[in-house]
Amino acid sequence: MADKPSGKAASVDREAKLVDPTQGIPEPSYSWRGLTNEWGVKVLPGAHGLRLGDVNVGSYGEVPDYWADQTRRPRGSVGRPGIPPLPYSLRSKHELWADCAADLYEEAIQRRWIPATEVPWDSLEVLPVDIEKAVCQMCTELSQCANTELEIITYWQDRMSYGYFEVKQYLATATFDCARQQEVLRKRALSNGGGLGIESRGRVNRIILESSGGWTEAVVYLYLLRGTYITRLLSGLLSAAHNEAEVFIYSHMLEDHARHLTYGYDHLKYASSHGKDATLIMQTLLAVGEGHMAAELNEGVVSTAMAIIFGGGIEGARTHGMERYLLLVRDFITDYLAICQELGIEREKTLHPVFKRYLENE
């Protein structure tokens, strides 16, 4: 510590530099007045208030295919030369865009919910141990999925150019949704005589987090592949909910998740129609990803937990519980193939053999 300059000595120069005792009123330059690209814009609120998409008028609504500006210049404002660039690496529209982003942003705000006070926690009742364990294991698993989603979104968020701020705005809501999902699942696991379960091995979490080539690649895994499966899991959990608290939790998570998938699918649609070789790249990614997803599906933890929940206990899990889970996976793969087809990604012919086996299950 002895070699550091004393605070006192160090402050003297700064004081001399910073303190301006005159504090007179400087003559305004007004150099900023009149500096606008478009003036006279007047947007009135509609039946749903003044929404983000409403102010996309005139030049302010023009979303370029490429946004070269690496500063934080708000879209439509006047630039200023000489501003050092920031590391915004996603500067092409096809790398992140979805037409629905502005609407989803407003929808997320309107449909916000509060786990602490809106979930009817007093409806929880003691469940048989095997069922409680299964519910808690699913909370652990889904919490880790939400964590992965949170981490991959926030990894990319500050690399996205401000030319496409609607997407950044929407992703801010998705970030908050993911935090809330982790919160509510933790609360459910720790409020009914149970506890958390065992962590996921994380095969699919890994491919999502390691998809660092671009945001679109992450979206392929996060939403098209795994997200489609999670929708089915949440629907299944909702249909087998044990009390009003679980009904509330799963139904609201499902709403949030549906919003995320809407963005994801819409972005992939945009990317596949505007990005060079985009569908072929997605096809390759999915061929690899299906293998990891298949391996994860074959692991016994989630399938057994879901079968117990569907079967009303271990005994039921061995019969109709597991059958119902297998149908859930079949439905997921059916959904997945339908979306791939809609996006123009060929998957049916070269579908992973494990996926095919699930499809054949009746």
Next chain:
Amino acid sequence: MSEATEIPREHELDTSWMDNMAEWGVTAKPGKRGLTLADVQIGSYADLPAISDNMTGRPRGSTPRAEAYRVGAYQVHTLSEIWLDNAEYLYEEALQRQWSSATDIPWHTLKPLPDDVEEAECLLCTFFNEVEFVAGDVPARWIARTTPDYLEARNVLSAQVMDEARHMDVFRKRALANGGGLMRMSGATSGFVGSIDLARDFTEMSTRLHISGEGAVLTMFRMGELFGQNDAEKTMYRLCAQDEARHVAFGVMHLRCLGDTAPERREEIECYLDEAEEQLIAGQQNPAGRQSESSEALAVLLGGGSQHYDEGHKKLLVIRRRQLKEYMKRVISAGFTDRFENGRSPIPAQYAATA
């Protein structure tokens, strides 16, 4: 590629995980404020590791698996780096106090304004757009870098990302809703050394973002009730100020916690404060800073038009004085009092000079 190609034989269950649950028998009960994050800090689930070894993204307290993939190279994995004592409380508060720029602002109260006033408001909105961009981008980046063991603190940052998105959106809406438009960017928030952006340490970032940056902006937002020309603007600024005060609270409480738990870092923090104070007084990032375009716009708004610029400027000086006072008191609240008494900080002298 896949490590398994066969579907598990139907109706055979793997129940081995049922013997590997984490602490069992936990029953958190909702209190008067519902079931809060604080309520589920219970048993071993409340244990916060001083150094997190969580490399797999598992929820805190769950059972680790030896074969799990190490996908989380978390830069922030020491508790003192990010913790604050009321994180769970701030997060719940953020959830409770969300609002909608589309429907909670009385947009119908906007009325045509004289050109100089509209331009001044639009310039300020353009500036605040940039400010909110930083305040959203940077915390997001740190979420991905922070171990999920510190879930509560990370969730507050997630709420901040949401808040800042809403702020950016409300200022854009205001600029485009009343016959004006966006104006010239300030560029003040770009990545200069010593800026919020480039900090490579969380506390360094938080000191600049939450305490000096947002602290100054908080005063500005509160002033919005003075310079706002209609209920829409006044409401917009008041609601933004509430959120901003929560972000400032994060910074103050984190700094207080760090000062208590990592005293070896105090001198380093003092240096961050030195830089932050230089910027607070002179920097372009402070809209009430001297002779910036935004300060001219503020003077126009505070005066009620360019014809009353001098009067507005005098009010601006009062704002600046208040910024300095509140900044000092926040740093004192965070436990860094000495710098204002031993002459290290230029703020007391600056404060006295503005009397």
Next chain:
Amino acid sequence: MMVVFPSEEWFQEVRQAYNSDQGLHSGGGGACDTTAGFKVGEYWYFIEFEGLECGQVRQCTEQDLEATDFILEMPLETWQAMLMDVQANGKASSNLTLNSIDLEFEDGIARSPIDDQYRQDLFYRYNQNFQDFFDASSLVETTFESQA
């Protein structure tokens, strides 16, 4: 029934009005937990917000407010001007909101009894709830001490 401001009875009436109608809680005025004090003329009042409700409000001594987060203190005539405006308009006009009044005074109207800015900042964090509370007084027929 006319009630006199300032009085504990008046604050109780306002509390009842505020708690009984969620419509009086505007956007951005969600749940909060804080204790505060009001200095009105020679009187002191204690108020507590718990979640979405005003938990209690009562007359007290200055010493009773030492543990509160912040105290709002302004001249009696300013309190009256603010509340008359609320009575006339249903809610505070722009230049007579708590926040606006706070800004008109060089040192503000909010102070922490232990001079802790973190706690004083709660006035800013929960500003809308306090505003909604006083706006609820539009539903309480009020007479002022000087008039009474």
